[in-house]
Amino acid sequence: MSLPVPSALSPSKLSSFTSCALQFRLANIDRIPEPPTQATSRGTLVHAALEHLFTLPAEERVRAVADECVDIAYAAYRDDPEWTDLDMDDETEAAMVAEARHLVANEFLLEDPTAITPMGIELKLEVEIGGLRLRGIIDRLDLVDGDLVVTDYKTGRSPSDLHARARMQGVHVYALMCEKFFGRRPVRVQLLHLAEPVAVIAEPTDQSTRGLERRLHAVWSAVESACETEDFRPRQSALCGWCFFQQWCPAFGGDPERAAVDVGIRDRADAGQEPLLRV
Ligand code: SF4
Numbered sequence: 199m200s201l202p203v204p205s206a207l208s209p210s211k212l213s214s215f216t217s218c219a220l221q222f223r224l225a226n227i228d229r230i231p232e233p234p235t236q237a238t239s240r241g242t243l244v245h246a247a248l249e250h251l252f253t254l255p256a257e258e259r260v261r262a263v264a265d266e267c268v269d270i271a272y273a274a275y276r277d278d279p280e281w282t283d284l285d286m287d288d289e290t291e292a293a294m295v296a297e298a299r300h301l302v303a304n305e306f307l308l309e310d311p312t313a314i315t316p317m318g319i320e321l322k323l324e325v326e327i328g329g330l331r332l333r334g335i336i337d338r339l340d341l342v343d344g345d346l347v348v349t350d351y352k353t354g355r356s357p358s359d360l361h362a363r364a365r366m367q368g369v370h371v372y373a374l375m376c377e378k379f380f381g382r383r384p385v386r387v388q389l390l391h392l393a394e395p396v397a398v399i400a401e402p403t404d405q406s407t408r409g410l411e412r413r414l415h416a417v418w419s420a421v422e423s424a425c426e427t428e429d430f431r432p433r434q435s436a437l438c439g440w441c442f443f444q445q446w447c448p449a450f451g452g453d454p455e456r457a458a459v460d461v462g463i464r465d466r467a468d469a470g471q472e473p474l475l476r477v
Pocket of ligand 1: 218219220221432433434435437438441442443444447448449450
């Protein structure tokens with residue numbers, strides 16, 4: 199017996215597999231759905247508000263409309279199970295919306311939205327590189343003097359430097375996907391940490407791109423091999439404290455084989471798609 203190999207790699211799957219193979223298996227192969235958290239739902243709300251902001255004509259993207267963008271996104275999201283399942287009282291819900299407003303306002307401390315020319319917002323891309331399929335959604339792809347710039351927003355605080363590095367790697371993967379798809383390498387990638395707020399900026403090079411391609415193929419080979427041998431080992435780290443799968447993790451006395459049964463998945467074909475969690 200072997201486990202089915204996922205159809206594609208994404209930045210979140212890359213990060214998941216390299217930080218803990220068991221977590222990757224439970225989320226992406228067994229497809230055990232992770233319930234929303236305040237952090238993921240706040241992330242979704244902020245991304246939706248920023249999407250709305252950047253679909254406005256450039257001259258209208260001013261600080262005065264930021265709260266209105268959050269309100270529009272909140273009105274569309276407040277009945278979604280991802281939000282209602284949090285079962286928040288009025289005070290907690292109001293605090294969540296206030297935090298979202300604060301994070302969207304911080305965008306204006308990092309950039310001037312009126313000066314940005316987005317050519318894609320929440321841009322879905324899929325490319326193949328030497329037999330490896332990559333899939334992802336880019337928060338924003340801009341045109342700057344005819345060149346491409348990749349922007350990704352982060353609404354949570356990084357629990358560690360290691361996690362921050364993994365997030366930056368994800369933006370470089372998006373740049374590589376753009377290069378394959380559009381035939382042009384983005385001149386810049388930027389990770390906008392809205393909570394701090396701080397922008398982390400890098401410029402992809404021939405060397406960094408070659409290194410990333412090698413790493414992606416190495417990780418993909420490791421995923422295929424783990425599926426073949428059904429060997430997905432837990433790797434304990436600071437991230438365990440945030441891990442929904444801890445209840446089935448052998449490192450904490452659990453049994454991963456119980457996970458699908460406990461959540462009522464009879465067969466992997468019954469499982470839903472990988473959820474898109476935004477933090
Ligand atoms: S609790 Fe830690 S070791 Fe176990 S699956 Fe989650 S991240 Fe991996």
